[in-house]
Amino acid sequence: MVVSGHWEERMKKTLIVLLALMVCASFVFAGGEKEAATSATTPAAESAGTSTAAGNVKSGDVQKDVKYKDTVTIGIANDVNNLDPQGSNTDANMMVFYLTHERLVNIDPDTNKVIPALAKSWTVSADGCVYDFTLCDGVTFTNGTPLTAEDVKYTYDKAKTSSFASQKVADVISTEAIDDTHVRVTLAKANQDWLTLMAHGGMSIMSKAACEADPVNGPRMGSGMFSLEEWVPGSHCSFVRYDGYRDGAAPTRKIILKLYKEASTRLIALQTGEIDVCIDPSTTDLSRIKADANLELIQTPNVVMLYMPMQMEKPGLDNVHVRKALAYCMDKDSIVFAAFDGLATVHNNYINRGQFGLNENIHVYEYNLDKAKEELALSGYKPGDLTFHIMVDKEYKKTAALIFQDACKKIGINIILEEMETAALKGKLNDAALDYELCLYQFTDDLGTDYTLRNQCGSTLQADGTLKKNGSNRPNMKDQKFNEMIDAALVETDSAKREQMYHDIENYLDEVCPLVPICTSYINIGVKKGLVGAIWKPDAKHDFRFIALPE
């Protein structure tokens, strides 16, 4: 077939028009609207709560005369992958345990104080070692069977053998069921943070009978306001209201946690109405939520602390002046700007934001290359002598590491980035060989000051007199003086003295410099306008028991 010159000309024009249309269409459908400038904003909504008679924390205004939707669907970014409270500690799983289970005590999100939950009251012995709990009356599991002190004992005993919960009950010598509603827990030593640990999702009370009858499905049943309806890993997890709940039924009949791994899809699902809550939308999409009249953006500072542990037994990093030189190279402001789009707060403390004993006047390793050079000179190493590898697993951490690498280069320390997937990074950090030097990692738990310090820098004295680092002690710090300081603070009953002790501990850590705290970021949540009742927790383990959306 012969194509004439006229046809060729027409064909070219047609193709140009077609291509132009496609490019235009892609801009239109990809949302050609101009992005609003993002900046560090003041949180729009902090969690607010009130306590019910039984000590459960409610948030927002769930009103009796308002008709609420039957089902609320929450778009989550990470899968619910284990329904045993003592079998994992991920944020997604913890959100489930707040729905399905209860703990002896809860934490008031406003005051950060321990408040009653399953235990309506308790007494503590004079030496702070014996806790006598009185359980609420008429507590039943969601299958209708009564929850008794035996179930509490079973749960606490079981926690001793769980690699996720054992540290929380490490001080517990015994748990006794006095009668159906009275439990006595005896500790080896006084522990001012112990009740805080008991509010963690991992200490959710399970049914002894159910767990013994079916070790896989038994732990899924609790005495919470919801019971598990369906779990399809990789897709969704749904819960239905337990109408026999002693403190009145939840305002919403059914809650669905639906997995949307891709942040853009999660936001589109919120905009189309397929979901009512979008957890953790992309920071570049926040302006879209703000611009949408049907949606509301909730921003709350979190306690997820980004930090850089320095493996203190590695050559070079075993020198405190080298560690201090590296600390002075950390340009935290630039990291907040570049890696978090400004949506983070610089953090200089070893204790997490909002925790008891945080030292506001701590010496700060501000970004200062002159001081970094001075410290390097004190270390005995010369510029060019040192090369360290830094492990990173996410794009924002890579950005932070690049900023750090650039600063270190200016003082003659060579930093090599090692990008790896999260599982590989965790594997290297947890491996007994401790074959790493630097890393960008995050500390996410909010279980009291002692837990934070003990986990991040603590070690345990072994029978042979050596020190063994605690599980999450990434800097591999083995310092008996530090251990003694935190042990002393833990048992101190005078609040003012205890606070001062934590100040001293932070000052001591500042001298040792095992890690560099960098920042805490924000939790962003997109919700449909009018949504009430959710408790947005700074540790990202949100509580949806009272969530409700007006029809």
Added chain:
Amino acid sequence: MHRYIIKRLLMLIPVLLGVAFIIYAIMNVAEGDPVYQVAGPDATEEQLDALREEMGLNGSLLERYFRYIFKLLRGDLGTSYVSKMDVMQLYLQRLPNTLKLASVAMIVAVVISVPLGIVAAVNQNSIKDTVSMILALLGLSMPNFWLGLLLMLLFSLKLGWFPSGGAEGLRSVVLPAVTVGVGLAALLTRTTRSSMLDVLRQDYLRTARAKGVSEKRVVFHHALRNALIPIITIFGVQFSNVLGGSVLAETVFAWPGVGRLVVDAIDQRDIPTVTGALIMTTMLVTIVNLIVDIVYAYVDPRIKAQYTK
């Protein structure tokens, strides 16, 4: 023919054994001890040892491999390290979604590609041919996560015709299937065109035309049937690929398929899930290949005669 099918099915056994070994070996050299993925931060040495024993991680690679094979022979794919669920159950939960997506995507691909390829071949070097090939090139070069997001913005957000994600109801499969199907259609279009061009030049078609057979009958009855073998081959290969999972489309559309199951399991060093899912996928792919070979026989009697020999 039956003997041929039985022979092919028996060949499945060494293939599966080989696949299982390769996966085991790869997971063994992958960085990160799986026991640390499963154990909590508070795990003691004793707990780690007990967990290692429970997870079957003790012993050499070969010992572990043979232990696994013996369990596999009893139909036991093991238990997920993470969810503690039976791997077979996890896989079977995802398989219907993957089959649904793969089937509809292949239908989309065939509906687009075969007519386009025929039109291009019959009108070789014309504007129709050029437009068809440009469309094929576009389909091939467009990243499917990008196309998926565009489709979602148009058909979910702007028009509200289809859900943006999930696997509930028939409407939910449309967008992911079109996304995957458009990519697959590109190669099928080019294959259909080149195969048709080869056949259209054959003498027997000239004879048919000379005998007065209509052009429509020449193309669809005589040419297309003989051009089908390469098309079926590519179809089979692509269907097998989609059965293994379209991870990007599954992620963009929150589609709970086998691809995401495997990728998530790799992330979590969930060896039983990775191994089990890949073995099942290998089995499926082998069966698809066998079906393709059987279809050859029905399309081309000469191939059937070869099988019979």
